[in-house]
Every structure is written in C-alpha cells, then in structure tokens.
Amino acid sequence: MKHVRVAVVGAGVVGLSTAVCIAEALPHCSVTLLAEKFSPDTTSDGAAGILWPVTLPDIPLERQRSWLKDSFDHLLAIAQSQHSPEAGVMLSSGWTIFKEVPANKKPHFSDLVIGFRNMTDNEMKRFPDHKFGHAFTTLKCECSSYLLWLEKRFRKAGGQVEKRKVNSLQELSNSYDIIVNCSGLGSKTLVGDSEVYPVRGQVLKVEAPWLKHFIRDGDGKTYIYPGIHSVTIGGTRQEDDWRLEVDKGDTQGILERCSQLEPSLSKAKVLSEWVGLRPSRKCPRVEREVVRLQGRSVPVVHNYGHGAWGVTLAWGTAQDALGLVRNASMK
Numbered sequence: 097m098k099h100v101r102v103a104v105v106g107a108g109v110v111g112l113s114t115a116v117c118i119a120e121a122l123p124h125c126s127v128t129l130l131a132e133k134f135s136p137d138t139t140s141d142g143a144a145g146i147l148w149p150v151t152l153p154d155i156p157l158e159r160q161r162s163w164l165k166d167s168f169d170h171l172l173a174i175a176q177s178q179h180s181p182e183a184g185v186m187l188s189s190g191w192t193i194f195k196e197v198p199a200n201k202k203p204h205f206s207d208l209v210i211g212f213r214n215m216t217d218n219e220m221k222r223f224p225d226h227k228f229g230h231a232f233t234t235l236k237c238e239c240s241s242y243l244l245w246l247e248k249r250f251r252k253a254g255g256q257v258e259k260r261k262v263n264s265l266q267e268l269s270n271s272y273d274i275i276v277n278c279s280g281l282g283s284k285t286l287v288g289d290s291e292v293y294p295v296r297g298q299v300l301k302v303e304a305p306w307l308k309h310f311i312r313d314g315d316g317k318t319y320i321y322p323g324i325h326s327v328t329i330g331g332t333r334q335e336d337d338w339r340l341e342v343d344k345g346d347t348q349g350i351l352e353r354c355s356q357l358e359p360s361l362s363k364a365k366v367l368s369e370w371v372g373l374r375p376s377r378k379c380p381r382v383e384r385e386v387v388r389l390q391g392r393s394v395p396v397v398h399n400y401g402h403g404a405w406g407v408t409l410a411w412g413t414a415q416d417a418l419g420l421v422r423n424a425s426m427k
C-alpha cells in the first residue's frame with residue numbers, strides 16, 4: 097500500500113482524538129499534528145469535561161447516538177482501567193433538574209448512560225424550584241490531564257507534533273496528501289466557514305471535596321461538576337461574545353446560582369476562574385471535501401464545530417473522520 101502523509105490541524109480534544117485514531121488504525125499513514133496552541137492553552141483545557149448526553153439538531157439520530165456511544169465506551173474503558181488517574185477520566189453520577197416537566201420523560205440517550213431513571217418525589221424535595229429530574233451516571237475528564245495523555249498516546253503510535261499556525265491550507269499542500277481540519281473556532285478563517293461562531297463560557301474551580309454528585313439545571317446555565325482535584329461550577333452561554341477576560345459579574349452570578357442548588361458552596365474556596373469560547377455551529381461538520389490547492393486536488397476531512405459538546409463527542413466524531421481518511425488514503 098502506498099505511503100500517505102496526513103496533517104491534522106488542531107490540538108484540542110477533537111484534533112488529538114482524531115490524530116490518535118488515525119495513527120493507531122492506519123499504519124500506511126504518517127500523521128503530523130499541527131497546532132498554534134497546545135495544552136494547557138486550548139479551549140478544551142478549560143472545559144468542565146463532562147460527557148453530556150446531548151441531542152443535536154439536524155444530525156440523524158442514529159449518527160449522533162453512535163457518536164455518543166463511541167465516546168462513552170471509549171471513556172468508560174479508560175475510567176475502568178489502570179490509566180484512569182493519569183488520563184484524568186472518572187465515572188460521575190448525579191442529577192439533571194428541570195423547572196418544567198420535559199415533553200419526553202425518557203430521552204433517546206437513556207440506554208447509553210448508566211443507570212438512567214427519573215428522580216423520585218423525595219429526591220426532588222431539595223430542589224423546590226424544579227419540577228422534574230433525571231438521575232444517571234456518565235463520565236468526566238480532567239481535560240488537561242486527558243489532553244496530555246492523548247498526546248502521549250499519539251506519539252507512541254508514531255505521530256509527529258509541530259507547533260505552528262496554519263494561515264492557509266495552501267501551506268500544507270506540498271507536504272501532505274490528506275489534511276484533517278480540527279481547528280475549532282479557527283475554521284472561521286482557515287476554511288472561511290461563516291457558520292462558526294463563539295459562545296462564551298465562564299467557569300470557576302472551587303475546593304469542595306465533600307461534593308461527589310453533579311447537579312445540572314436543564315437550561316444549561318447552572319452546573320456543578322465534582323472532579324478529581326476540584327469542583328467545576330458554571331456557567332454562562334453568551335453568543336457571539338469574544339471576550340476572554342473573566343467577568344466579575346459572571347463570577348458572582350455563578351456563585352449565587354450554584355449556591356442556590358448546593359448551599360454548602362458558599363463555604364468553598366474559589367481556586368480559579370476561566371473563560372473559553374465554544375466553537376459553535378448549528379451542528380458539527382464531519383465530512384470530506386476535495387479542495388484544489390496549488391494545482392492539486394487534496395482531500396480535506398473536516399471535524400469541527402462541536403460547540404458545547406467537544407469532550408462529549410470527540411471520540412465518536414473522530415471515528416467518523418478516521419473512516420473518511422481511510423477511504424481517501426485508499427484512492
């Protein structure tokens with residue numbers, strides 16, 4: 097089989113997952129990961145890191161369920177292995193609570209997470225402003241640990257890493273046969289996708305080792321996710337807001353809303369505050385196109401636009417991207 101040179105652009109959770117999948121599954125490909133920023137400076141580093149069983153608009157249900165299932169199985173295998181502490185992947189149990197009873201009390205993902213059930217009236221008593229809830233077990237990543245672990249796994253599979261900004265895909269066309277675009281929000285300029293936009297999110301890490309269960313309001317604005325070293329509390333969802341500075345008003349709002357759900361948080365020490373820009377799009381773009389670069393037709397596999405769900409979907413969409421690269425590399 098002919099040797100194929102693959103460039104993966106982007107070293108967030110999506111790029112690293114995709115690079116690992118290709119490097120491990122396609123021995124006839126040499127894979128180079130190119131990125132302007134690596135851990136700890138990517139959006140993925142600051143994510144709360146929960147695998148959230150999201151429902152996406154416009155992606156066929158079967159396809160999004162397979163993204164969720166692949167990601168869940170992958171992270172579960174790590175959580176149940178000796179790699180769990182180094183990779184920073186753990187099981188996480190808790191509750192999603194809703195102010196209004198949802199139309200569908202048994203969502204499509206109820207068989208994908210562990211132990212899904214509706215909350216009992218007794219459990220709901222501590223949340224007097226909420227009418228209904230789900231209880232289940234999912235997975236959570238300490239993202240910086242997980243990214244470093246993925247990078248190590250990628251290098252072990254023979255992958256090369258290069259820190260550089262790619263200003264145009266033209267720059268890569270002489271050195272690579274296939275380009276995989278995992279540049280997140282960078283796709284707005286790198287491939288001129290005007291559908292990509294930032295959704296600003298602010299979170300705090302607090303010291304509250306007595307908290308062991310996650311709590312998330314169904315509106316997505318308030319959440320509490322206990323992790324290995326700290327508890328992540330949030331959040332905000334501010335569309336088209338490019339500010340990367342911490343907003344003290346947001347910090348105050350997060351502390352107030354989270355303490356309403358979990359009063360003991362008023363006793364927790366704030367360890368850090370962080371802002372990230374979710375690489376949002378109506379739905380993630382996972383597809384192949386052929387682009388004319390310096391007179392050559394180069395396959396470009398896109399895998400970006402995961403918005404609030406990059407940790408959740410990265411391994412699943414990486415499997416799809418792997419399939420697209422495999423096909424392109426056989427031609």
Ligand SMILES: Cc1cc2nc3c(=O)[nH]c(=O)nc-3n(C[C@H](O)[C@H](O)[C@H](O)COP(=O)(O)OP(=O)(O)OC[C@H]3O[C@@H](n4cnc5c(N)ncnc54)[C@H](O)[C@@H]3O)c2cc1C
Nearest residue numbers: 107108110132133140144145146262280282297406407408
């Ligand atoms: C506050 C907050 C909380 C979150 N919590 C969760 C959560 O609990 N669960 C969940 O699933 N998701 C969560 N997310 C969403 C998650 O962070 C994103 O979906 C995810 O990080 C996207 O990953 P990515 O690899 O596509 O992008 P990024 O992590 O942004 O990585 C993009 C990479 O591309 C590189 N790049 C871009 N342009 C270029 C270029 N021109 N040349 C070279 N390199 C380039 C960058 O340098 C970087 O390496 C959260 C987000 C925020 C903001």
Ligand SMILES: O=C([O-])CC(=O)C(=O)O
Nearest residue numbers: 144297316319331404405
């Ligand atoms: O919504 C959540 O629970 C966490 C998350 O993914 C985000 O803030 O983007």
